[in-house]
Amino acid sequence: MKSPTRTPTLEDVAQVAGVSRATVSRVINGQASVDVALRRKVLAAVEKIGYRPNNAARQLAGRRTGTVALVLSGSDGSAEEVLSDPFFGRITGGVVKHLRTQGNHPTLFLADSEATRLEAVDHVRRGASDGALLVSTHADDILPGLFVEAGLPAVLFARPALHAPISYVDLAHEVGASLAADRLVSRGRRKVVTIAGPTDVPAAQDRLTGFRKAMARHGHPHIPVAYGNFTRDSGETAMLQLLARVPDLDGVFAANDLMAAGALRALRDAGRTVPAQVAVIGFDDSAPARTAVPPLTTIAQPLEEMAAEMSRLLADQIETPGQDPQCTIFDPHLVERDSA
């Protein structure tokens, strides 16, 4: 039986329950001051006619949308890869899970071009979402600036390259890198090199700096470095360069797992065994780290918790606009596997 009847409104419920719209509204919104008898009548009426509050009407009358823009942008601008990347996956999962405890949900944006970035901002401007969660792995992102300018609630994953008065969560990258250094040294490595990420990415910078500092503390002031761009191939290339420059190297710290995996490949092709001859440590504890041969020892970020914190900071900001930016820094930990 297909009933072409208009979907029921507050008014309908009021009619059926024999009360006013206001009363129904109060019941729906769980306000205290409603007589128990009436409340039950209303609830019964709601049940009976299958009433659901209309979202648009609610918003228009001054409530939240219950929606948050989740804006993802990878370094390479390729949309499909972003979402297949467990890094974004874990963050997204964490966001969804935390938001829904508040009855909210993320609307997904892939910011892979100027146009799509503007779309995301526009979406929030129109009030289609209450605010935005910005997760980007490239340096030159204009998004934070746009949101700040527009005075729209937004929280970043990772400190922005261009300083801006905006809330964010981040990892203590230097601490992570020093964990790697300590491990390498404690494994008896003396000829250690590193594969760094792009110099314009703050996280890459911090990891390199942290690693150098820690190695210096261990008595190794000079660490040969080659740069990659966080891809497997770039890691392989970097490893090749390093091998040429430092033939007798015995330890490698790569700024992410993908590059570490690339290094593994180069090492294997060069006939070096891991970890016997060369110890390798990655960063991120991503899926490739687990499936690498041998499995990678790596530095893990608590991505889900960080995602939850982002959501929390954003909710805060939506709740109380005009606050000062806040940031939360999380500690990484070492995941011991076979490669080092």
Next chain:
Amino acid sequence: MKSPTRTPTLEDVAQVAGVSRATVSRVINGQASVDVALRRKVLAAVEKIGYRPNNAARQLAGRRTGTVALVLSGSDGSAEEVLSDPFFGRITGGVVKHLRTQGNHPTLFLADSEATRLEAVDHVRRGASDGALLVSTHADDILPGLFVEAGLPAVLFARPALHAPISYVDLAHEVGASLAADRLVSRGRRKVVTIAGPTDVPAAQDRLTGFRKAMARHGHPHIPVAYGNFTRDSGETAMLQLLARVPDLDGVFAANDLMAAGALRALRDAGRTVPAQVAVIGFDDSAPARTAVPPLTTIAQPLEEMAAEMSRLLADQIETPGQDPQCTIFDPHLVERDSA
């Protein structure tokens, strides 16, 4: 300078441009019948005061939300893993990319419990989204039924286990399995076995059936089978069983890449070389297939295209409600790598 002024409305634009709200509305919505001079005035005013149409108001006045619920549910109910799975990632990417060509965006739902499933339905019921895209890998999903019952626009990825009058896109799984069979046979394999997925998942059924049929055509009416649940570990276990039952096996078709990867591990531990002694073929062309050692020959689904088609079918349904369900079946293709 932070200006605490109320965000501009249609009315404001009208005032500035010296026309009526109606005219502004017409310009905003690109209606033909507006004098060029006025149109320009309006546009100028819009530009000047930075006007953006309010979403809620628009919806309330009878338009679409511009949002679609994307409901993901993995077989195991674990939220984080779902989003780290490239399978869902590619689909999500495809959905985002296609939707945005229409100015729409997906709102993400993880349907990992009864409650979260109902939330997703509710979301659409309240008109917070215009319809839903349902992507589930488990068999007993009640979601399709809920949407059908509620008369809400929805499109499925994959044919539902429980038949329901609902649109979906799917793969010609049997064709895919026969591709695998042909390959194995053409590689000279005579003692072929298969690792199947859960019997209650239609896709798993079809892959098994298709494989058996194809092998029968090649003169092998009986194919030993072990069942897994699409995880790596279950694939390893299944392979072990098969190895015990058919010690001289020389070819394996696994119903997905993860199980194939598990099989690879079991094979290696058993001292068998791949592909020399045993050829292995997976299904899905997922990331693990590429990184497996050796890289897996596998059957690929055009996930992004399928995702786009889902979006298209849904848009259709939203546009013209009350249509008959439609479905589109896509053809898989063989991806040749080293394992077979």
Next chain:
DNA sequence: ATGAAAGCGCTAACAC
């Protein structure tokens, strides 16, 4: 071609 006005469904003052 343009304007006036009637809602869309809900919330929140404000009265009773």
Next chain:
DNA sequence: GTGTTAGCGCTTTCAT
């Protein structure tokens, strides 16, 4: 404690 009422910002007849 409950009802009345005035919007929220927009689209859309309906006149003009």
